[in-house]
Amino acid sequence: MNRFLITISAFFLCYASIAQNNNNVFGVNENERNFRFRGYLKEMPSLEFNNINDDIHFNNIVHNRLNFSYEHNRNLNFVFEVRNRLLTGNMVNDYNALMIESLKNDNGFFDASFVPLSGDKYIWHLNPDRFYIDWRNNNWQVRLGRQRINWGINTVSNPNDLFNNYSFFDFDYEERPGADALRIQHYTGDMSRLEFALSPGRELEKSVAAMMYAFNTNAYDIQLVAGYYRERTALGAGWAGNIKTSGFKGEATLFNSIDKMDSMTIVAAVSFDHLFGNGIYGFVEMLYNGGHTANTANLLMMTEPMTADNIFISKYAITGSVMYPISPILSASAAAMYMPDMDAWYVMPSLSWSVASNFDLQLLMQVFQLENEASRLRAANAYLQLKWSF
Amino acid sequence: MKTQTNFLLITSFSLLILLGAALGELFAAETAKSIIEKMEDQMRGESSYFEMTMTTVRPRYTRDVSLKTWTKGEEYSMILITAPARDKGTSFLKRGNEIWNYMPNIDRMIKMPPSMMSQSWMGSDFSNDDLVRESSNINDYSHSILREEAIDGFECWILELIPHPESSIIYSKVLIWVAKEIYVQLRIENYDEDDFLVSTLNFKEVKEMGGRIIPTLMEMIPADKPNQKTTLKYADAKFNIPIEESFFSVQNLKNIR
Numbered sequence: 001m002n003r004f005l006i007t008i009s010a011f012f013l014c015y016a017s018i019a020q021n022n023n024n025v026f027g028v029n030e031n032e033r034n035f036r037f038r039g040y041l042k043e044m045p046s047l048e049f050n051n052i053n054d055d056i057h058f059n060n061i062v063h064n065r066l067n068f069s070y071e072h073n074r075n076l077n078f079v080f081e082v083r084n085r086l087l088t089g090n091m092v093n094d095y096n097a098l099m100i101e102s103l104k105n106d107n108g109f110f111d112a113s114f115v116p117l118s119g120d121k122y123i124w125h126l127n128p129d130r131f132y133i134d135w136r137n138n139n140w141q142v143r144l145g146r147q148r149i150n151w152g153i154n155t156v157s158n159p160n161d162l163f164n165n166y167s168f169f170d171f172d173y174e175e176r177p178g179a180d181a182l183r184i185q186h187y188t189g190d191m192s193r194l195e196f197a198l199s200p201g202r203e204l205e206k207s208v209a210a211m212m213y214a215f216n217t218n219a220y221d222i223q224l225v226a227g228y229y230r231e232r233t234a235l236g237a238g239w240a241g242n243i244k245t246s247g248f249k250g251e252a253t254l255f256n257s258i259d260k261m262d263s264m265t266i267v268a269a270v271s272f273d274h275l276f277g278n279g280i281y282g283f284v285e286m287l288y289n290g291g292h293t294a295n296t297a298n299l300l301m302m303t304e305p306m307t308a309d310n311i312f313i314s315k316y317a318i319t320g321s322v323m324y325p326i327s328p329i330l331s332a333s334a335a336a337m338y339m340p341d342m343d344a345w346y347v348m349p350s351l352s353w354s355v356a357s358n359f360d361l362q363l364l365m366q367v368f369q370l371e372n373e374a375s376r377l378r379a380a381n382a383y384l385q386l387k388w389s390f
Numbered sequence: 391m392k393t394q395t396n397f398l399l400i401t402s403f404s405l406l407i408l409l410g411a412a413l414g415e416l417f418a419a420e421t422a423k424s425i426i427e428k429m430e431d432q433m434r435g436e437s438s439y440f441e442m443t444m445t446t447v448r449p450r451y452t453r454d455v456s457l458k459t460w461t462k463g464e465e466y467s468m469i470l471i472t473a474p475a476r477d478k479g480t481s482f483l484k485r486g487n488e489i490w491n492y493m494p495n496i497d498r499m500i501k502m503p504p505s506m507m508s509q510s511w512m513g514s515d516f517s518n519d520d521l522v523r524e525s526s527n528i529n530d531y532s533h534s535i536l537r538e539e540a541i542d543g544f545e546c547w548i549l550e551l552i553p554h555p556e557s558s559i560i561y562s563k564v565l566i567w568v569a570k571e572i573y574v575q576l577r578i579e580n581y582d583e584d585d586f587l588v589s590t591l592n593f594k595e596v597k598e599m600g601g602r603i604i605p606t607l608m609e610m611i612p613a614d615k616p617n618q619k620t621t622l623k624y625a626d627a628k629f630n631i632p633i634e635e636s637f638f639s640v641q642n643l644k645n646i647r
């Protein structure tokens with residue numbers, strides 16, 4: 001917490017000194033200054049059933065996201081965004097201490113995940129997941145602080161995303177976690193850029209530092225990635241193009257331990273997507289997760305993000321998804337995933353209804369089944385989401 | 391979310407192209423052929439900026455989407471969603487046949503499959519052929535002045551466009567009403583092969599915007615669903631803005647406001 005507070009203070013001190021000293025440093029026009037505030041309020045009750053607990057669990061999350069940004073001028077921008085959640089229900093009642101401990105845990109360089117108040121039956125979770133200064137000038141853009149650095153291309157699995165992976169199962173975290181980093185982007189052309197990013201770990205060896213060069217040629221986006229990833233080297237490449245009228249995308253990264261030469265890991269994913277004439281949008285994606293080890297697959301932590309060199313709970317996965325707009329305000333979707341090496345499958349149907357301009361209602365189910373010699377898990381969860389965006 | 395984004399994208403680009411065609415027809419001359427030729431000339435090499443709100447009207451509800459758009463010729467366009475709150479900040483970039491979408495909340499740039507452009511979307515009142523017609527060569531039609539008629543107090547020519555048999559246009563006939571003195575199109579009717587009306591485009595609220603006399607409200611009404619429509623209202627327009635190709639870049643896609 002201390003490190004976080006110090007950083008936030010430094011952040012505003014830095015701002016204050018810039019604001020006070022000289023408005024002309026960045027060619028500031030007073031009128032260009034712009035404070036923005038937006039976010040949403042989400043109510044999400046859920047019913048969870050699995051073979052570990054005998055009873056059906058009822059859980060509830062009131063989720064309030066607050067996004068603040070201040071555009072000092074065209075070059076300088078400050079952003080602060082926070083996840084503000086109130087958790088109640090059976091999980092909170094039964095696993096109170098464990099949940100508090102888990103929610104307080106922040107994997108970033110800064111410890112910025114807080115539980116300001118909790119009781120036997122409720123937990124208030126406060127997690128600033130974006131706080132950064134963004135400076136840009138001509139073809140340069142520098143961003144410092146907790147931010148999302150998305151180098152991934154695919155929809156489900158992103159082997160090129162060295163900085164902040166997310167869990168496909170954690171559908172409720174639409175912004176996805178941020179990474180504490182320094183990121184420098186240099187736009188070398190209309191469609192090409194060179195990026196460098198450094199994300200320090202709490203232990204120096206667990207840091208990530210990498211460069212990416214991205215460009216467009218022959219209707220293909222191509223990217224090349226190279227860097228240091230937590231005591232390993234990482235070399236990757238990705239593309240987004242098309243075969244006839246279907247999208248064709250993929251990304252792969254090769255990880256090599258620095259001290260052990262024989263421990264090479266490849267993580268690769270390839271996908272196709274298409275919009276059909278009847279409005280159905282679909283994609284198929286295949287994953288090879290070379291870093292998979294049997295004991296890392298903790299099924300109870302499925303919604304926790306994994307690491308780029310061991311990106312998923314299984315070694316292989318194939319995912320298919322379709323989305324169908326029934327009307328301008330109603331759409332249905334379904335995703336299905338099969339993990340052949342685990343004898344496991346996962347299905348997630350959902351129905352989304354735009355109730356009014358800023359009100360969205362979503363009904364969603366998650367069904368997971370795994371049955372092999374090592375373990376057995378059957379789980380079915382149903383969620384209702386009412387969201388007011390502002 | 392994804393489908394809603396797709397919907398926004400397709401309708402937005404459809405609208406831009408329709409809009410381009412609408413403006414292109416401003417300076418029509420007295421023969422059908424020259425009207426069409428001037429429309430092509432007008433569309434070529436043009437740049438524009440618009441602020442607009444698209445409203446989908448159904449018997450039980452309406453939904454608004456507000457956009458800012460920048461275009462240069464037919465090759466380049468950029469779209470920024472400014473409302474509703476849920477989609478605000480999402481941007482789109484089109485360069486030639488390639489389209490990218492950027493979602494700022496997850497810093498994600500997505501290259502869209504080409505099928506996104508070549509297909510239409512069922513929820514919108516704009517059909518696939520509305521796109522094809524405007525983007526296809528004008529030589530696909532033969533044109534004639536059918537008759538004259540007044541709309542909203544404007545004396546109009548009614549132009550009849552008949553697609554050549556070898557063209558891929560699904561309409562058998564297109565009628566265009568063009569106001570005489572101001573050369574503004576006020577109505578388009580699309581007919582199917584059995585000569586039944588498929589859809590009507592009405593252009594209203596003709597006034598000066600961006601230094602030109604243009605219709606600032608456009609509505610698309612499907613003939614078989616008279617109680618539903620999609621309207622497009624312009625809040626601001628600028629024409630022939632000094633905008634370079636380099637404006638249509640990844641950097642602007644990510645940072646445009």
